[in-house]
Amino acid sequence: MVVMKIIEKYGLLRVQMAYNKEHVKMLKKIGGGKWDPGARVWNFPLGKKQDLETLQGEIVTVSAYDEAVKLLKNHLKQKGYSPKTIKSYTGHLDRFLTYSKGEVDKASINEYLLYLLEEKQSSHSYANQSINAIKAYLRLVNKSEDFTVPYIPRPKKEHKLPKVMSKEEVKKVIDATHNTKHKTMLMLAYSCGLRVSETASMQLKNIDSSRMVVMVEQGKGRKDRMVSLSDKMLQQLRQYYREYKPVKWLFEGSDRSRYISTRTVQTVFNNSVKAVGIEKKLSFHSLRHSYATHMLEAGVDLRFIQELLGHRSSKTTEIYTHVSVQSLGKIANPLDQL
Template sequence: MRTIQLIAFYHRRAERIGIPFPKDWADVVAVLRPLKDVAWSRTRNCWYVPLSQVHFDAVKRALHGKAHLDTQLLKQYLEQRKACLGVTDAERLSSARSRIVQEQPLSADNLAAFNRFRDLIKLKGYSSSTLRTYCTEFHALLRLLGPRAAAGLTREQVQSYLLWLMQQRGYSEAHIHTAVNALKFFYEQVEGRSKEFYDLPRPKKPQTLPNVLATSEVEELIGRIRNLKHRALLMTAYSAGLRVSELVHLKVRDIDSKRMTIHVRLGKGKKDRMVPLSPTLLKVLRVYFREYRPREYLFEGEKGGAYGVRSAQEVIAAAKRAAGITKKGSMHMLRHSYATHLLEQGTDLRFIQELLGHHQITTTVRYTHVAIKGPANLRSPLDSLRLDL
């Protein structure tokens, strides 16, 4: 019986199953052409359908008795694809990721190592953000190794790889820290090696200060927003010092107007916390609720469900443009501003730590470096000089 070797490729912004065969197989064309979503690719010189189980089954039924389907290459792609989906935490691959799957496949040993790595992170209950970043770093190493097994690398070889990331790939100090943590997890948690890998060199992180808005800038930022939903979104973020992920996952039931609290559930480190509910915010939220009637999440997308993180970032970007604010910063800048303004009002640092959900006080201390300190009438020595300006 004739054989058709199915392939996978990226075409017209989606992954496809390619069905290549000689053009003179008219009987095969006759049964393929009526299938739903089937199309012809001039660049690939073959028929194709979307990459899905439903479409594969349709092709298999149509070609039954007419040709044998060789699925080896397709299965190999799907195995590699599964690993890449674990990296992106998405339902489908981008063009760039699909190209990686085809051009830089993991060896059998490293693919198995990646699966153990990913599964253990999930089993330990790490956040989706940690899962994604750790998998990204580990997958990058595995692609670079080619047929060489990651489990066989020595401590010195791992250190050389980290140095290469800094010198050749231009990784920042923070990025290197993430790569170190990911590799430590593999060699210590998955492979069960000793803690010698805790001695991997870690460059010192630069002590940068966060960008903070003045209270007048926050007023201008919020005041420029005419859309009620967007205004309520920004006010909620600033009034409670929320991370953007916490903001979009707030639910209607988390707003307690009786106790005047906001219940922030499963923040960073999977910790709940309570923050005060601003009376000013409550007034706005009541008006917002009457107009938008959110069902589950406080801020919902057009099709329901939680409001998108990217959409929230676009809201503040538009507000900054409208207010003429050029300081760099996304939604997190409102969190920085919240903490700094509380500190300037004389709020105890330990209390701010609790409100922000920081695990360590050292994380909160950095706001002392941006807060305006000293008496209100403090003057610079420059102002005491008699200068002819």
């Protein structure tokens, strides 16, 4: 594991870590770094932050605005936000304050948003999330949930269709995954419509073979839900259990007291997709999208699919009607009528 502390100071990223020959090689491979023997740190340009964050392991980021970030983090914890949302919001705030050098006003916010959209080519969704984080911080420092945040024009929401695989493609990806543990992860995600975090953190106790259901605890939005457990999935789980004998977490990490990282789960999926040569731009979430679409094409009611996916609004689930080929196949193409 690479354990680093990254300090943004004097326009540089100062990386502190215990000496390890292999870890030093990894830093050198990133490029642009320079060892400072006096301070015993590696100095990298600010532009290398994302490259450093791709290194596996625990990364502790400290900036000149650490107190502000810590203040927001504690506030969000008290409000019951999920660890993933807290990490996202505090990261956005830290990046904004670093860019604006601590200034938090309408001009600096608008300048930062233009920087994200024009220079960084960030998505509209990413920019909107930055606005949410900045607004949460402004309300906090002004000690009022009703504090009127200066008007910030938001980028239009992008309407993108989910990336869906055919049943044949899902089967190819699963069949190309030869490791029993990895195959079981992909099968469970597809057969239950799970998010990557829900797959990684699944516990043994949540597999109820007597009722043939899987309990998904505290999914997105702090919601519990139940999904069906297929016979084929149960057989695979039993085979997996005989081989790995997990104790608490269904998919244990290298440290058996913790569950596998979401990054590892995503890498498993990406490697299997690459192995079968699928050219579509897919992510692990495509398994969940495919589950919902295939259910819809099989005639399952949209409201029931909404419950299975744990969507708060039916409008979120309705997006799958746009990628289902069931209705499209019934429409006569004018070219065929010429």
